[in-house]
Amino acid sequence: MVKLVKGIIEDIELTRAYNQQLIALARENPKIVDVEADVGNCIFGPEFQKVFPDRYINLGLCEQSLSSVSAGMSAVGLIPFCHTFAVFASRRMCDQNYISVAYAKNNVKIIASAPGISSGENGGTHHACEDIALVRPIPNIVIMDPADSTAMRWAVRKAAETFGVFYIRAERLKGYRVYEEDSEFELGKANVIRNGKDVTLIAEGSLILNNCLKAAEILEKKGISARVVDIFTIKPIDVDTIVRCARETGAIVTAENHSITGGLGSAVAEVLCDNNCVVPMKRIGIPNRFGEVAQPDELLEVMHMTEKDIAEAAETVIAEKKRNEK
Amino acid sequence: MDELKRFALEIRIETLNMLSRHGFGHVGGSLSIADALAVLYGKQMRYDPKNPKWEGRDYLVLSKGHCGPALYSALAIKGFFPREELLTINKLGTRLPSHTDKNLTPGIDMTTGSLGQGVSCALGMALGLKVQGKPNLVYAIIGDGEAQEGQVWETMLIAPNKGLDNFIVLLDNNRQQLDGFTNDISSLGDVCKKAEAFGWFVVDVDGHDVAAIDQAIEECKRSDKPGFINLNTIKGKGWPAKEAVLGNHALRGAAFEGVDEALADLRRQLEEMQ
Ligand SMILES: Cc1ncc(C[n+]2csc(CCOP(=O)(O)OP(=O)(O)O)c2C)c(N)n1
Ligand SMILES: [Mg+2]
Numbered sequence: 001m002v003k004l005v006k007g008i009i010e011d012i013e014l015t016r017a018y019n020q021q022l023i024a025l026a027r028e029n030p031k032i033v034d035v036e037a038d039v040g041n042c043i044f045g046p047e048f049q050k051v052f053p054d055r056y057i058n059l060g061l062c063e064q065s066l067s068s069v070s071a072g073m074s075a076v077g078l079i080p081f082c083h084t085f086a087v088f089a090s091r092r093m094c095d096q097n098y099i100s101v102a103y104a105k106n107n108v109k110i111i112a113s114a115p116g117i118s119s120g121e122n123g124g125t126h127h128a129c130e131d132i133a134l135v136r137p138i139p140n141i142v143i144m145d146p147a148d149s150t151a152m153r154w155a156v157r158k159a160a161e162t163f164g165v166f167y168i169r170a171e172r173l174k175g176y177r178v179y180e181e182d183s184e185f186e187l188g189k190a191n192v193i194r195n196g197k198d199v200t201l202i203a204e205g206s207l208i209l210n211n212c213l214k215a216a217e218i219l220e221k222k223g224i225s226a227r228v229v230d231i232f233t234i235k236p237i238d239v240d241t242i243v244r245c246a247r248e249t250g251a252i253v254t255a256e257n258h259s260i261t262g263g264l265g266s267a268v269a270e271v272l273c274d275n276n277c278v279v280p281m282k283r284i285g286i287p288n289r290f291g292e293v294a295q296p297d298e299l300l301e302v303m304h305m306t307e308k309d310i311a312e313a314a315e316t317v318i319a320e321k322k323r324n325e326k
Numbered sequence: 327m328d329e330l331k332r333f334a335l336e337i338r339i340e341t342l343n344m345l346s347r348h349g350f351g352h353v354g355g356s357l358s359i360a361d362a363l364a365v366l367y368g369k370q371m372r373y374d375p376k377n378p379k380w381e382g383r384d385y386l387v388l389s390k391g392h393c394g395p396a397l398y399s400a401l402a403i404k405g406f407f408p409r410e411e412l413l414t415i416n417k418l419g420t421r422l423p424s425h426t427d428k429n430l431t432p433g434i435d436m437t438t439g440s441l442g443q444g445v446s447c448a449l450g451m452a453l454g455l456k457v458q459g460k461p462n463l464v465y466a467i468i469g470d471g472e473a474q475e476g477q478v479w480e481t482m483l484i485a486p487n488k489g490l491d492n493f494i495v496l497l498d499n500n501r502q503q504l505d506g507f508t509n510d511i512s513s514l515g516d517v518c519k520k521a522e523a524f525g526w527f528v529v530d531v532d533g534h535d536v537a538a539i540d541q542a543i544e545e546c547k548r549s550d551k552p553g554f555i556n557l558n559t560i561k562g563k564g565w566p567a568k569e570a571v572l573g574n575h576a577l578r579g580a581a582f583e584g585v586d587e588a589l590a591d592l593r594r595q596l597e598e599m600q
Contacts, residue, residue: 038471038505045505058505060474060512061441092440121350121416123423125391125439293416293423302418 003180017149019044067096086112090131116257127291133262145205150179175206196227200245214307251317280320334364340399354574356396389444390469442475452493471503486525500561533557
C-alpha cells in the first residue's frame with residue numbers, strides 16, 4: 001500500500017533522487033553502469049563518478065551511440081543506465097532504442113531528464129512533448145514519470161532488478177512529495193491519491209500531478225468531489241483502475257506534461273474504448289503545437305495546463321455526463 | 327582589422343550584458359565565437375540587414391545553436407533589428423530564443439539546437455545552391471563537443487564527395503563541452519588531419535585573431551574543396567574569470583557574479599580602441 005504525504009515541497013530534485021538511488025544500488029550490484037552523453041552534469045553524474053570512476057562512462061555527444069553502446073554493454077552482462085535529455089533519449093535515439101535495445105531484448109534503462117516543458121528556457125527544440133508517444137508502441141517497455149522522490153527511488157530499484165527495457169523520465173524541477181518513504185508500489189498499478197466520486201483526474205509526472213490536487217480543491221469549493229489518480233506506470237497501464245474509475249465516477253480528465261497526442265491521455269482513451277466503458281473525457285497537456293522559450297510556469301499557462309484549466313475540464317466532463325444521463 | 331576587433335568586443339559586451347541581465351545563458355561558447363562572427367559579419371559575408379532574405383546573401387548556420395546570443399548581438403549591431411531587442415532574450419514571446427530559430431529572427435537562416443543537425447542542413451543549403459547554379463556561400467559554425475556527433479562526420483564525408491567548394495565549416499575548438507574538457511571525455515584527436523583525410527581544404531588558426539580568421543576564409547574561398555577552419559579558441563574568452571575553467575558552459579543567477587567588472591573592462595578596451 002502507498003502512504004501519502006501532504007503538501008511538502010521536496011528538498012531535492014528528482015534527478016538528484018535518481019542519482020542517489022543509482023549510487024546506492026551500484027554499491028549492491030557491480031553490474032550497474034552509468035552511461036552518459038555530455039549532459040551527465042545535469043543529473044549529478046559526477047557524484048556517481050566520484051564513487052565509481054570505472055563505471056561512469058561519458059561517451060561524449062553521441063546519443064545514437066549512447067543507445068546502441070548501452071545495448072552492447074548489456075549484451076555482455078552489464079546493466080546500463082543511460083541518460084540524456086528526454087528530447088534526445090526519444091527522438092534522437094528512436095531507431096536505436098527500438099532495434100539495438102528493445103527488439104534485440106537487451107537490458108537497458110533509458111533515463112530521460114527534463115521531460116515535457118520543464119526545460120522552459122532552452123526553448124521549443126528542448127521540449128520533450130512527444131517522447132512518450134515515441135516509446136509507447138515499443139513492446140514490453142516500461143514507461144514511468146515518477147511523481148516524487150519516493151516513486152523515483154522505487155522506479156530505479158525496480159528497473160535495476162528487472163531484466164528489460166525501462167524508460168524513466170526524470171524531472172529537473174523541484175516538486176511536491178506525494179508518498180511516504182516506506183510506501184509499497186506495484187509495477188503497473190496506479191495509485192489513488194485522493195478519493196472522490198464525481199470525476200477522476202488522472203495524472204502523470206510530478207509537474208502536473210500537483211496541479212490536479214489543486215484543481216480538486218478548487219472543485220471541492222464548488223461542491224464537486226474529484227478523485228485524483230497517479231498513473232505511476234504509463235506502460236504497462238493499469239486497466240483495472242481506469243475502468244473502475246470510469247464506472248464509479250463516470251467522467252475522466254487526464255493531465256500530462258506531454259503532448260495530448262500519444263501520451264497518457266491517448267493511453268487512457270484506448271483503455272476506455274477497449275473495455276466498453278467510454279465516458280466523457282478531456283485531455284490536458286501540450287496541445288497540437290510546438291514549444292517556445294519561457295519559464296516553465298509561464299508555459300503551463302500558455303499551454304493551458306494549470307489547475308484552473310484542469311478544473312474547467314472537469315466541470316465540462318461532469319456536465320456532459322449529466323446531459324448523457326437525462 | 328581594428329574595426330573587426332572593435333566589432334568583436336562589442337559582440338562580447340552585448341552578449342554578456344543581455345545574458346547577465348536575464349540571468350541565464352550559454353556564456354562560454356558564445357564568447358568563444360565572437361571573433362569569428364566579427365570577421366564573418368564585419369567583412370566576409372554578403373548580406374543586407376534591411377532585406378535579410380536578399381537572394382544574393384551568403385548563409386550562416388550556427389550549428390551550435392545554444393550560442394545564439396553571440397549571433398544575435400552581431401546581427402543587432404549590424405542593424406538587422408534594434409539593439410534594445412537583445413534584452414528580450416528568452417522572455418515569453420521574444421524573437422530571440424536561446425537557440426537560433428529561422429522562423430523568428432531576422433537574419434537567421436536555419437533552426438538549430440539539436441547538436442549535429444545544423445551542419446548537415448548547411449551542407450544541404452550548399453548542395454541546393456550548387457544544384458541551382460547559384461554563387462552564394464554557406465558557412466557553418468560547429469562546436470568541438472558537437473563534433474563528437476556521428477551526423478557531423480556524415481557531413482564530413484559527403485561535402486568533399488559532392489564537390490562543395492561553396493561550403494566552409496568553422497570548428498569552434500574551445501576544448502570544452504557541457505560536462506567538462508573535451509579531451510577528458512572523448513578527444514577529437516588531430517582534427518585537422520582527420521578533415522584533410524576526408525578531403526577538405528583545412529586551415530588551422532588562432533580563433534581569436536581576426537586577421538588570421540579573415541586570411542583563412544580567403545584561402546578557403548580560393549580552394550576548390552569545401553573549407554574546414556579549425557578555430558583554436560578559449561571558452562569564455564573576454565571574461566578572464568570564466569576563461570577555460572569548469573562550469574563556464576551555461577551560467578545561472580549567482581554564477582554571473584563579477585560580470586559588472588568584466589563588462590566595465592571590455593567597455594574600457596573598446597574606448598581605448600576608439
Ligand atoms: C543532440 C544534442 N545533445 C545534447 C545537447 C545539450 N548540449 C547543449 S550544448 C552542449 C555542449 C556542446 O559543446 P560544444 O559543441 O563544444 O559547444 P561550446 O563549447 O561551444 O559551448 C550540450 C551537451 C544538445 N543541444 N543537442
Ligand atoms: Mg566546445
